[in-house]
Amino acid sequence: MKPERIAALVLRWAWLYTRNLPEPAGGDRVAEIEADLHDHIADARAAGAGDRHIAREIASRALRGAPADLSWRAQARARPTAKGAGMHRPARRSAVRVALVTAGVLAIPLTGMAVSDEVRWSAADFVFAAVLLAGTGALLELALRRPRNLVLRLAAVAIGVAAVALGEADDAPGLVLFGLLAIAAAVALTLRRRVRPDPRSG
Amino acid sequence: MPRRKPGTLLALESEILATALAMRRDGEPAFHGFALARRLKDERGSRSLTAHGTLYKALGRLEGFGLLTSRWEDGDVEGRPRRRLYELSGRGAETAERALAERRAKPSPHAATASRPVGRPA
Numbered sequence: 219m220k221p222e223r224i225a226a227l228v229l230r231w232a233w234l235y236t237r238n239l240p241e242p243a244g245g246d247r248v249a250e251i252e253a254d255l256h257d258h259i260a261d262a263r264a265a266g267a268g269d270r271h272i273a274r275e276i277a278s279r280a281l282r283g284a285p286a287d288l289s290w291r292a293q294a295r296a297r298p299t300a301k302g303a304g305m306h307r308p309a310r311r312s313a314v315r316v317a318l319v320t321a322g323v324l325a326i327p328l329t330g331m332a333v334s335d336e337v338r339w340s341a342a343d344f345v346f347a348a349v350l351l352a353g354t355g356a357l358l359e360l361a362l363r364r365p366r367n368l369v370l371r372l373a374a375v376a377i378g379v380a381a382v383a384l385g386e387a388d389d390a391p392g393l394v395l396f397g398l399l400a401i402a403a404a405v406a407l408t409l410r411r412r413v414r415p416d417p418r419s420g
Numbered sequence: 421m422p423r424r425k426p427g428t429l430l431a432l433e434s435e436i437l438a439t440a441l442a443m444r445r446d447g448e449p450a451f452h453g454f455a456l457a458r459r460l461k462d463e464r465g466s467r468s469l470t471a472h473g474t475l476y477k478a479l480g481r482l483e484g485f486g487l488l489t490s491r492w493e494d495g496d497v498e499g500r501p502r503r504r505l506y507e508l509s510g511r512g513a514e515t516a517e518r519a520l521a522e523r524r525a526k527p528s529p530h531a532a533t534a535s536r537p538v539g540r541p542a
Binding site: 228232246247249250251252253254256257258260261275278279280281282283284285286287288289290 | 452453468470477502
C-alpha cells in the first residue's frame with residue numbers, strides 16, 4: 219500500500235477526533251499531523267525506505283497514538299479556551315437576562331391593571347409584547363456576542379423603526395419608547411464595536 | 421499511560437526537553453514534530469518513531485507548562501504543509517539541563533523523570 223494512502227487515512231482520523239473542538243486546538247492538531255506525515259514520507263523515501271515499510275511505520279504511529287489522541291480530545295473539550303470559554307454558560311446567562319427583562323417589563327402593565335382601571339391589556343397584548351421583547355432581546359444578545367454581524371444590528375433597528383411607526387399610528391407611547399430603545403441599543407452596540415474592535419479581526 | 425505526580429514531568433517529557441536542548445546546542449533551536457520524533461528515535465536507538473498522539477500531546481503539555489513555545493512557519497512553504505515550530509523557553513532550558521543531567525546519571529532514558537516543580541499548565 220502507498221504511504222500516501224495510509225497518510226490520508228491517518229489525516230481522516232485526525233479530522234474525526236478533532237471534530238467540534240474549539241479552535242485553534244482542532245485545526246492546529248490536524249495541520250501539525252499533516253506536516254508530520256508529509257515530512258515522514260519525504261524523510262523515509264530520502265533514506266531509501268520502501269513504500270510498504272513507510273506505510274507500516276505511519277500506521278503503527280497512528281495506532282499506538284490513538285489512545286493519546288482520544289484522551290487529548292477529552293482534555294481539549296474540557297479545557298476552556300479564550301474563544302470558546304464556556305460557550306454554554308453565557309448562552310444560558312443571555313437567556314436568563316432576556317427572560318428577566320421581559321418579565322420585568324410585562325410586570326408593569328400587569329401591576330397597572332391590578333391598581334387602576336385605566337390599564338387594560340388583553341392576553342393577546344401580553345403575548346405580543348412578550349414575543350416582541352424576548353425576540354428583540356435575543357437579537358441584541360446575539361449582536362453583542364457576534365459584533366461583526368451587521369445583519370443582527372440592522373434587524374434590531376428594523377424592529378425598532380417598525381415599533382415606533384406602529385406605536386405612532388396606534389397612539390401607543392410604550393411601543394414608541396420600546397422602538398426607540400431598540401434603535402438606541404443597536405447604535406450603542408455599533409459604537410461599542412468601534413471603540414473596542416473585535417479581537418478576532420486583523 | 422503513566423500517572424503524573426504533581427509538579428513532575430513524565431519520562432517522555434523529560435526526554436523531549438533534553439533532546440530539544442541537544443538540538444539547540446547543535447544549532448537547531450527551533451524544531452518541528454517529525455524532526456523531534458526522528459531525533460528521539462536515534463537517541464534511544466529505537467526501531468520505531470514516537471506515536472503521533474503521544475508526541476503531540478506531550479508537546480502540548482510542555483507548552484502548557486511554559487517550558488516550550490511554538491509558532492507556525494510564516495507564509496506559504498512551497499511543496500509541503502506549514503510546520504509548527506517549537507522552541508525551549510528560558511524555564512524550559514533550565515528544566516532540560518536538569519533532565520539531561522538526570523538522563524546522564526541514569527542509564528535508561530525511560531526511567532528518567534525531572535522531579536523539580538514545573539508549574540501548572542496555562
